[in-house]
Amino acid sequence: MHTTEVAAALKGAKHVAILTGSGISAESGVPTFRDAQTGLWSKFKPEDLATPEAFRRNPKLVWEWYAWRRELVTGAQPNAGHLALVELEQRVPEFTLITQNVDGLHQRAGSHNVIELHGNINRTKCFEEDIAVTEWKETGDSPPRCPRCGGRLRPDVVWFGESLRPEAIEGALMASRRCDVFLSVGTSTLVHPAASLPFEAAEGGAIVIEINTDTTPLTARAAFQLRGPAARVLPELLRAAWPE
Numbered sequence: 001m002h003t004t005e006v007a008a009a010l011k012g013a014k015h016v017a018i019l020t021g022s023g024i025s026a027e028s029g030v031p032t033f034r035d036a037q038t039g040l041w042s043k044f045k046p047e048d049l050a051t052p053e054a055f056r057r058n059p060k061l062v063w064e065w066y067a068w069r070r071e072l073v074t075g076a077q078p079n080a081g082h083l084a085l086v087e088l089e090q091r092v093p094e095f096t097l098i099t100q101n102v103d104g105l106h107q108r109a110g111s112h113n114v115i116e117l118h119g120n121i122n123r124t125k126c127f128e129e130d131i132a133v134t135e136w137k138e139t140g141d142s143p144p145r146c147p148r149c150g151g152r153l154r155p156d157v158v159w160f161g162e163s164l165r166p167e168a169i170e171g172a173l174m175a176s177r178r179c180d181v182f183l184s185v186g187t188s189t190l191v192h193p194a195a196s197l198p199f200e201a202a203e204g205g206a207i208v209i210e211i212n213t214d215t216t217p218l219t220a221r222a223a224f225q226l227r228g229p230a231a232r233v234l235p236e237l238l239r240a241a242w243p244e
């Protein structure tokens with residue numbers, strides 16, 4: 001049974017790095033990125049909304065799509081998978097949580113050392129100036145306008161075709177290369193550069209473990225695969241490593 005071996009690796013680890021994707025939030029009711037969209041939004045593909053071109057073409061549509069997603073996230077609660085990672089941070093000497101998720105659920109669960117590779121849907125920035133904006137006047141404009149320059153406001157997330165913040169990707173790369181155990185949880189391992197992190201970890205000699213309901217391009221390269229929902233597999237792993 002892989003769980004026993006993975007639990008032993010975790011227990012002996014000095015530095016655990018983790019990459020999470022939208023699969024870890026699935027059990028919180030936040031739909032994964034590539035899931036079919038529901039209701040009003042079912043006729044749009046996320047790949048056609050989450051781009052600077054889409055925003056330039058139809059800013060109102062993109063802003064409202066994110067407003068809908070923000071509402072979903074606000075109503076969601078961290079699940080047992082998020083909570084298991086909070087416990088893991090307390091158990092191991094060094095811990096780096098790298099997430100592609102923009103839902104902020106890791107921090108709401110209580111994780112501290114979190115690198116948000118793709119930003120956070122609850123933050124807003126100016127599309128023109130690329131600076132954080134925390135307050136603005138609601139004038140009926142959708143999207144609202146930047147109080148400094150009058151430019152359009154947008155969510156502070158990384159869209160397709162945009163670069164990641166250098167300090168985020170550099171921190172993630174460094175942790176991936178230095179860790180001795182790397183967990184890849186609930187990500188399709190398709191979107192680069194995040195998708196390269198588990199491969200960097202394997203190159204660096206880390207034990208790479210994949211937790212996913214399905215196979216991905218990482219599956220063949222991972223030392224262990226734990227098949228199943230993160231909200232079940234992660235708590236099981238923690239209990240196997242540190243039985244109470």
Ligand code: APR
Nearest residue numbers: 021022023032033034100186187188191212213214229230
């Ligand atoms: N537990 C574990 N894994 C799950 C679960 C679950 N309950 N449910 C789904 N999964 C897996 C799926 O099998 C899939 O491999 O989670 C993965 C979700 O994949 P994507 O929807 O592609 O999400 P993600 O990997 O986070 O996407 C990466 O792409 O669109 C961009 O910026 C966006 O951050 C996102 C990035």
